[in-house]
Amino acid sequence: MRPNFPTEFKRQLVEQSFEPGASVALIARSNDISTDMTFRVNRDRFSSLSFHGRENFLRAA
Template sequence: MDEISTSKSMKSSKRPNFADEFKRGLVEQTFEPDASVSLVARRNDINTNLLFRWRRQYLEGAFGPPCPEHVAQKSADAIPTLLPVSIVDETSVAATAMTTAEAPSLAEGVCEIEFERARIRLRGDVSPATLKLLIRELSR
């Protein structure tokens, strides 16, 4: 009986020890365009939270110097760009809607995305990075 309980406790306390090269490879996959940390973790039978921890360690240099573009990407992701938002009642929009002949042409620097029940309009200097972020978030 003692042998069974001893082997059981030894079995449950053993954790896998992954090589730094393996960790680095998985983390670098998560920085690829359109990559999902969750999907990379699932494909490799790794807990998602563990992979996020490895990402933090990677950026701190725990698995060797990180690629400069990954550090720059993380810095850009850490500071979100906030955009002004106006919420307009759907009925007031319908009441004041103009025909396309009456509507003024959209000036440069305006990005408008129309959905079934909503419209997003970005005015001013809309950077490519902001548009990329917007498209990425809306496609989720």
């Protein structure tokens, strides 16, 4: 069964990926999820947006 994480949790994962020195492995480990799930959340968030910079992305998320 595929987990269905709340939107706020996914937003937090994306925000963590913008932190200096962030790595997928550390983000996954600190949130008790797989690295594949971390990649999937980021991919899903970015695929639905056009590029307008980080600030606009985080406001839209």
